[in-house]
Amino acid sequence: MGLAASYAGRLGLTAWRRKSTLLGLAAGLVLLVLCLQYNTASRSDSAVKPEDGIQEPTSGKDDKSPLQRTLRNHQEGRNSDTLGKVSNDLQLPRVPDPEGGGNLLEDNADDLKRSIGGENVKFVQAEGKEAVVTSSHETVPGKHQFPSKARIPMEQPAREDVAARKASVEQLDVDVQRAVVEVSTSGPQSVMQYNSYDQQGLYQMGIPYVNLDPRKPYVPEQRLVHFDLKGAPPKVSYLKRLFPLIRELGATGVLLEWEDMFPFTGPLSSIAAGNAYSRRDVEEILTAARGSELEVIPLVQTFGHVEFALKHPEFSGLREVPESPQALCPSLNASMDFVEKMIEQVMELHQGARFLHIGCDEVFQMGECRRCRSQMRETLFLSHVARVASFVRSRYGAVTPIIWDDMLRHLSPQSLDEFHMGELVEPMVWVYAEDVYRFVPTMVWEKFASVFPYVWTASAFKGAFGETLYIPNVKRHLENNLRWLEVMSAEGPKFKGGIRGLAITGWQRYDHFAVLCELLPAAVPSLAINLLATSHGYFNQSLKSKLHSSLGCSRPGSPSSSSSYSRSEAIVNLNSDPYLWDKFGRCFFPGSPFFKLTYRLHAAEIEVKEFLESVTKSKGWMTDYNIRRKFSSPLRVDELMGEHPRVYHTLTSLARSARDALDDVFDSFTITEWVEQRIYPDIQKLEQLQHDSLALKSVRIWPKRPLPPLRDLKRLGAPMPEDDTSDTIPVSQLSGK
Ligand SMILES: [Zn+2]
Numbered sequence: 001m002g003l004a005a006s007y008a009g010r011l012g013l014t015a016w017r018r019k020s021t022l023l024g025l026a027a028g029l030v031l032l033v034l035c036l037q038y039n040t041a042s043r044s045d046s047a048v049k050p051e052d053g054i055q056e057p058t059s060g061k062d063d064k065s066p067l068q069r070t071l072r073n074h075q076e077g078r079n080s081d082t083l084g085k086v087s088n089d090l091q092l093p094r095v096p097d098p099e100g101g102g103n104l105l106e107d108n109a110d111d112l113k114r115s116i117g118g119e120n121v122k123f124v125q126a127e128g129k130e131a132v133v134t135s136s137h138e139t140v141p142g143k144h145q146f147p148s149k150a151r152i153p154m155e156q157p158a159r160e161d162v163a164a165r166k167a168s169v170e171q172l173d174v175d176v177q178r179a180v181v182e183v184s185t186s187g188p189q190s191v192m193q194y195n196s197y198d199q200q201g202l203y204q205m206g207i208p209y210v211n212l213d214p215r216k217p218y219v220p221e222q223r224l225v226h227f228d229l230k231g232a233p234p235k236v237s238y239l240k241r242l243f244p245l246i247r248e249l250g251a252t253g254v255l256l257e258w259e260d261m262f263p264f265t266g267p268l269s270s271i272a273a274g275n276a277y278s279r280r281d282v283e284e285i286l287t288a289a290r291g292s293e294l295e296v297i298p299l300v301q302t303f304g305h306v307e308f309a310l311k312h313p314e315f316s317g318l319r320e321v322p323e324s325p326q327a328l329c330p331s332l333n334a335s336m337d338f339v340e341k342m343i344e345q346v347m348e349l350h351q352g353a354r355f356l357h358i359g360c361d362e363v364f365q366m367g368e369c370r371r372c373r374s375q376m377r378e379t380l381f382l383s384h385v386a387r388v389a390s391f392v393r394s395r396y397g398a399v400t401p402i403i404w405d406d407m408l409r410h411l412s413p414q415s416l417d418e419f420h421m422g423e424l425v426e427p428m429v430w431v432y433a434e435d436v437y438r439f440v441p442t443m444v445w446e447k448f449a450s451v452f453p454y455v456w457t458a459s460a461f462k463g464a465f466g467e468t469l470y471i472p473n474v475k476r477h478l479e480n481n482l483r484w485l486e487v488m489s490a491e492g493p494k495f496k497g498g499i500r501g502l503a504i505t506g507w508q509r510y511d512h513f514a515v516l517c518e519l520l521p522a523a524v525p526s527l528a529i530n531l532l533a534t535s536h537g538y539f540n541q542s543l544k545s546k547l548h549s550s551l552g553c554s555r556p557g558s559p560s561s562s563s564s565y566s567r568s569e570a571i572v573n574l575n576s577d578p579y580l581w582d583k584f585g586r587c588f589f590p591g592s593p594f595f596k597l598t599y600r601l602h603a604a605e606i607e608v609k610e611f612l613e614s615v616t617k618s619k620g621w622m623t624d625y626n627i628r629r630k631f632s633s634p635l636r637v638d639e640l641m642g643e644h645p646r647v648y649h650t651l652t653s654l655a656r657s658a659r660d661a662l663d664d665v666f667d668s669f670t671i672t673e674w675v676e677q678r679i680y681p682d683i684q685k686l687e688q689l690q691h692d693s694l695a696l697k698s699v700r701i702w703p704k705r706p707l708p709p710l711r712d713l714k715r716l717g718a719p720m721p722e723d724d725t726s727d728t729i730p731v732s733q734l735s736g737k
Contacts, residue, residue, distance in 0.1 A: 206574025207539055208434070208479035210486050217537020218489035220457070222252045222501025224297065225527065227520075228463065228508040230259035230308065231273065232670040234520055236281050236288075241590040242524075243292040249528050249550055250535025253295035255357060255503050256285075259512065260308040264345055271309045271342075275669050282349050297355045297402070300346050302339045302388045303328055303381075304363035307512035309338070320365040320372065327363050330384035331371035339388055347396060354398065357428070358388055361404030378411050382419035389424035402456060405429040409444050416451045428456035428503060432464035434479040436487045449494035456500045459484045461530045462523035463507025470678060471598045472518050472526045475574035478539060481530045485537055504530055515677050521591020521665050522598050525551060525580045528589075529572070544571040552588035593661035600657070601678070604650050608682045611647050615640045615689065622693065629707055632696045641693045648686045655679045 202209060212218070225246050227234075234242075243254075260273040263282060277285070289296050301308075309315045310325030318338055320329040328335045347356065360381075367377045389401040405427035408416065416422065427448060431439045448455055459481045462472040484502060492499040506523060509516060528551055533539035548554050572583055581599040584592075615622050621636035655675050662671045714720055 202540060205570045205572055206475055208482055210482040212485055212538050214538040218485050219535060219537045220488060220499060220502040223250055223534050224253045224255045224501060224503040225251045226255040226503050226505040228257045228506060229261040230509055230512060232508055232516055232666060233261045233275060233277055234665055236284050238590060238665045239285055240288045243288050243294060245550060245590060246531060247292040247294055249531040251294060251531055253297060254289055255297045255299055257299040262346060268341055268345060270312050270314055275667050296353060297357055298346050298350045298353060299357035299359060300342055301359035303360045303384055305359060305511060321368050324365060327365040329369050329372060330380050336387060340391055355400050355402055356392055357402040359404060360385055361406050363407060378415055381407055382415060386419045386424055401425045402428050413447050413450050422451045426454045426456060427452055428458050430458035432460035432480055434476060434483060436483050445491040445494060453495060453497040454500050455495050457484055457488055458503040458505050460505045461527045462518040467510045467514055467517055469518050470601060471522050471579045473578045474526045474529055474580055475578040477526050478529055478533060481533050502534055516674055521594040524589050524591055525584045541571050547571060551584055591665050597657055597661045600654055604654050607647055611643055612685060627692045630695060630699050631702060634697045637693050637696045644690060651679055651683050
């Protein structure tokens with residue numbers, strides 16, 4: 001979901017460049033030198049690599065195709081464009097905020113962060129636990145406002161400034177400490193008062209500062225939780241436990257993306273996965289949702305992201321591009337027949353639904369087949385959406401179709417009007433990165449408001465910052481959600497009907513073919529925090545007792561009700577504990593055993609990585625060379641493998657614990673998929689190492705040096721002896737790899 005964001009971003013960048021060229025160029029050049037100086041000095045900090053599976057974004061500059069751009073975008077909060085790289089790489093000079101909204105405390109806080117290197121690197125976990133190192137510099141797609149909002153990105157200060165401000169920063173540090181005491185000992189009412197101390201308290205707790213006024217909080221009318229069910233169905237019993245919890249935390253509805261988990265029948269029966277829900281399961285899930293007073297909105301993909309259907313031979317003829325099942329060809333009548341059948345089957349089980357989400361995001365392949373080639377892409381897109389939406393409206397009079405907005409962002413209002421988009425669909429504007437305006441700038445909001453009476457928005461609580469993550473970074477997701485509140489309160493009034501509500505998405509896979517990202521139970525604390533924030537319009541200390549009691553942190557008699565959860569403790573510490581392992585590791589909520597297990601996994605992955613690195617890279621007796629040549633010291637091999645049994649046991653017991661922890665959440669297919677994807681590769685590496693060590697130790701007589709050259713190196717230009725057959729050794733005769 002990022003193609004349109006790229007285009008919109010580029011447009012905005014161009015406009016901004018024009019405006020600022022004259023004014024900014026001279027001052028920019030001078031200050032750039034200072035900034036580069038500072039950056040050189042700070043690079044050693046910011047270059048620290050993420051250690052826990054958080055991926056660094058790749059450079060966008062060489063991405064040619066929309067697909068390449070989108071794949072990269074997925075690594076940057078599933079929203080990005082080249083502007084992000086510009087903001088990050090080119091640290092612009094500080095200019096007074098033209099809106100006058102600049103906040104001294106916020107600036108000071110930034111100074112403090114910079115002075116301790118906190119902007120780029122966060123070290124987590126005291127008490128002898130392994131350090132979690134994340135680098136927000138590399139993973140945050142862009143913390144800056146979109147230029148069209150006339151906000152100037154904040155910069156890194158020149159090195160001299162850091163020294164000059166040191167004294168005032170130290171004073172601020174003292175103030176912040178005092179502020180925390182103030183915040184934590186004062187009652188909820190005083191925290192609500194949003195004075196300067198509160199901002200500092202929020203800062204200290206790692207709660208992102210967003211310009212929200214808790215005295216007039218903006219609360220979206222509907223707060224939907226998105227359940228992405230594709231290829232990994234949570235057990236019905238688990239969903240039944242989760243629904244009342246999300247209702248209690250402020251959800252008003254659920255957006256159910258069934259994909260291949262829906263019990264499609266008849267001509268569509270091959271689409272349903274082998275472990276799809278049964279009809280009765282679906283009915284039970286819907287009854288449970290309604291029982292918790294949650295409105296249900298089903299989601300059916302009807303254009304792009306139909307891999308789950310077009311991968312099958314029965315539907316391969318509907319592909320826009322024969323070799324890819326990503327998108328339907330909109331010019332085939334059979335495509336529309338197929339879409340109608342899907343909608344009919346889904347709607348049959350969703351009687352009484354007021355809305356139907358028809359997807360339509362990230363249609364990567366359009367206008368490529370023989371039939372479509374002669375038409376404009378936007379005509380192809382809009383006419384297909386109009387056809388599907390008209391079908392929904394004519395067939396189910398009271399049902400309003402919703403579509404993802406990304407394909408609309410770069411279209412003109414005239415085109416949207418021409419195809420009656422305003423009367424047919426309601427767009428759901430999705431941005432999962434922190435800076436919403438960078439992807440959907442004001443001009444896009446204004447365009448949407450001129451076309452659509454109603455709009456929806458979508459944030460994320462998991463599944464947005466890396467395809468292979470196993471635990472969400474709550475600080476980033478909370479910032480995304482809080483910034484959405486800010487954007488919604490500003491943009492909502494522009495729409496005749498206003499904003500319907502916010503869907504908090506929780507992606508399970510990045511697409512049908514991708515592996516599992518964060519599993520639902522690992523993200524329940526993130527969901528809880530983001531639901532509380534969006535249903536109150538702010539997030540601060542006053543929500544602590546509600547959060548902790550909802551997540552089962554304060555059961556009478558449990559260890560968590562002891563002094564460690566005393567009233568004075570901060571609600572969260574997202575700077576030191578962005579995954580909330582410290583804060584909620586002792587709580588009891590649906591899926592909490594798995595949430596706790598992710599911390600063990602985190603520690604185990606670090607341990608295995610360090611062990612393998614040490615044994616096969618740092619030390620000199622079990623490298624690939626030693627193993628290939630069966631040439632090593634048995635004594636040293638024994639020594640190196642000393643830790644092997646312990647590390648191996650850590651992983652195998654983790655795999656068993658995962659099975660137990662997930663047993664009441666997922667079916668066996670999902671559990672085994674996760675173990676195979678997450679733990680098994682390391683187990684295999686350790687077993688191979690064990691095998692290699694035995695081979696090395698089985699040697700009793702060793703050859704004299706020089707060892708014969710490896711014949712394969714010939715193709716790399718390595719010099720070979722004149723008479724090469726007798727003295728060289730083919731790879732096939734060597735042990736190991
Ligand atoms: Zn086509």
